[in-house]
Amino acid sequence: MNSQVRSSASVAVGIENVEKRYGDFTALMQINLQINDNEFFTLLGPSGCGKTSLLRIIAGFEPTSAGLLFLYGEEIENLPPDKRPINTVFQNYALFPHMSVADNIAFGLKMLGWSSSDIEARVEQMVSLVRLQEFIHRRPAQLSGGQQQRVALARAMAPKPKVLLLDEPLSALDLKLRQQMRAELKQLQRDTGITFVFVTHDQEEALSMSDRIAVMSDGRIQQVGSPMQIYEQPANRFVADFIGDTNLLDAEIVEVAGGGASVRLGTGDVIKSDTPENVQIGDRGFVSLRPESMRLRAAADVGTDAGAVALQGVIEDIVYLGTDRQYTISLASNLRISVREQNVASGSADGLHIGNDVCLQLAERAARFLVN
Numbered sequence: 059m060n061s062q063v064r065s066s067a068s069v070a071v072g073i074e075n076v077e078k079r080y081g082d083f084t085a086l087m088q089i090n091l092q093i094n095d096n097e098f099f100t101l102l103g104p105s106g107c108g109k110t111s112l113l114r115i116i117a118g119f120e121p122t123s124a125g126l127l128f129l130y131g132e133e134i135e136n137l138p139p140d141k142r143p144i145n146t147v148f149q150n151y152a153l154f155p156h157m158s159v160a161d162n163i164a165f166g167l168k169m170l171g172w173s174s175s176d177i178e179a180r181v182e183q184m185v186s187l188v189r190l191q192e193f194i195h196r197r198p199a200q201l202s203g204g205q206q207q208r209v210a211l212a213r214a215m216a217p218k219p220k221v222l223l224l225d226e227p228l229s230a231l232d233l234k235l236r237q238q239m240r241a242e243l244k245q246l247q248r249d250t251g252i253t254f255v256f257v258t259h260d261q262e263e264a265l266s267m268s269d270r271i272a273v274m275s276d277g278r279i280q281q282v283g284s285p286m287q288i289y290e291q292p293a294n295r296f297v298a299d300f301i302g303d304t305n306l307l308d309a310e311i312v313e314v315a316g317g318g319a320s321v322r323l324g325t326g327d328v329i330k331s332d333t334p335e336n337v338q339i340g341d342r343g344f345v346s347l348r349p350e351s352m353r354l355r356a357a358a359d360v361g362t363d364a365g366a367v368a369l370q371g372v373i374e375d376i377v378y379l380g381t382d383r384q385y386t387i388s389l390a391s392n393l394r395i396s397v398r399e400q401n402v403a404s405g406s407a408d409g410l411h412i413g414n415d416v417c418l419q420l421a422e423r424a425a426r427f428l429v430n
Contacts, residue, residue: 072128075090085277095253220252256268311339347426
């Protein structure tokens with residue numbers, strides 16, 4: 059990260075070679091990130107991967123053990139939390155139970171010395187933004203979980219922070235409310251223009267809301283990219299396995315050409331695959347095949363279309379999931395693969411049953427070869 063990037067107005071948060079150690083334990087190792095202005099950026103990873111430690115460092119609640127931290131080009135690693143134009147929404151919301159919605163939102167503004175008239179106008183504006191006008195005089199205990207979260211968001215956004223940090227704020231909500239709040243959070247980010255940095259272990263949350271995602275594991279960043287890049291072009295086995303469902307099959311490069319490769323699977327089949335750069339014939343690794351990237355056909359129905367068939371097997375199990383069905387297919391060499399197909403009237407998998415011989419047709423660019 060050079061000085062030109064550090065001072066760029068388009069980079070909200072610049073993180074350069076940041077490390078965090080707790081005694082002998084290293085929680086973060088050589089973290090380098092650029093979070094853009096007006097971006098919904100997500101730190102995604104399993105519990106213990108370091109994402110919350112990184113969020114707390116940005117907020118100023120934790121010091122760095124090494125490295126530099128910039129906010130719109132200004133170094134802030136030694137700046138205390140109350141001096142940073144950054145606010146945080148916590149998992150438990152941390153609302154004052156004895157205060158009304160209006161008083162909770164106004165509290166931080168009073169601490170900053172805003173005038174009474176400015177506070178009143180800002181509270182009215184924030185209550186309208188989060189659609190809680192009719193609840194303005196209620197206390198947190200009189201609100202639903204989703205309403206409490208809106209109050210926490212309004213309180214955090216009221217002082218007009220440059221960056222808003224969100225530490226797994228949806229985890230306490232039920233599924234339906236989580237799904238509703240995802241859309242509301244993204245809309246709030248668009249409406250306010252505030253840079254959001256969101257922490258979650260939920261892949262669906264990250265994919266549905268984020269402009270970009272940083273996937274973390276064991277204190278390191280594994281990949282940064284758009285949701286589509288992360289899902290369709292995983293950088294390594296961890297990312298492929300962590301983001302959504304996938305089939306990981308041992309594979310060896312047998313030909314490299316035209317930006318892709320032919321790989322031999324453990325079944326003996328050779329298929330076309332996307333690859334990272336600089337792979338060579340003989341390289342061994344894995345092929346990632348997403349369950350929805352394959353189409354099932356009854357073996358007897360393939361006919362002259364056999365050239366499109368990549369793999370052959372037998373249906374071992376079928377699970378009905380409402381919108382789709384999940385098939386477990388037994389391939390050669392005792393390998394098993396998962397395939398998902400939507401339940402549509404014209405679906406190719408209609409009439410397939412356990413024990414049927416089937417052929418799997420791979421969508422273009424369905425396979426992704428991973429070195430590690």
